[in-house]
Amino acid sequence: MNVEVGEAIPPFRIEQVRPEPMRTVAAIFRDPTPIHWDRESTRALGFDGRLLNQTPVNVGYVLNMLMTWAGPASVRRIKAEFPQPVLDGDSVTARGRVVAVADNDGETVAECDVWLERDDSVHHLVGRAWVAVHHDQP
């Protein structure tokens, strides 16, 4: 896999964030926070009764993009911040771009800007990821 600085990573899209996976994830996380399953709680917070997606799932969308691009065992590090929540019903797309390529402990690692955006370009996640890539043999 040859990777160049400036290269765009193929995006990963979720057409519609649905409430059912939030319930599954809340159970797996043992997370009692009602914003992921109780519309009354989010109405009280000013989100008009729309549920808030778990931030690790938002990271998961970005990780899916990276794993689809470079392989399931390729991600070495991810740092992420969350300017806006993802709500049920949103359409979101994970995107990324290579900003550097370097050798690190015997493997080639691509440093990438990554983000998760809504169709109107609102950013829900911004961050940086380091992904092991393997150059083709000459």
Add this chain to the structure above:
Amino acid sequence: MPSEQSMAALVGHRFPGGTYRIEHWENVLFSEATGIAAPPDGIAHPAHLFHVAINGVGTSITELFELAESQGTSVSIDYYDWQLHQPLHEDLTYVLTGGITDFERSAREGSPTRDSFTYRIQIADPTGDRVADVAFRWHHWRLTDEVNR
């Protein structure tokens, strides 16, 4: 709200430590919740790092809120920083250690007081080899400025 001194005293708090095993069903359901099938060859989805770290180190989201005395606060996430030294796998018993490493109280005119806690958790495999380092920082926005103690 709790005093700054009592919150700062949480720095250095160590969680009990413990183990976590990602089951196949858990990997399948969680991966599907992120929009893909579980990775091949027993690799666990790396986004497991959030709940594996918290639950495996012997704490819980509920306890983290309780330690921060978060009743009457709005909680938001500042950042995650997850480092993987090797992929996560299903059906391995991971060993976890960690604690609260940083606290900061900040207040701006016209905004609620913000208490920020940094948590760092280390994950090792059964032989002791490093698997992952997980850091995350949460903001607790105090909705009242009255100091309790």
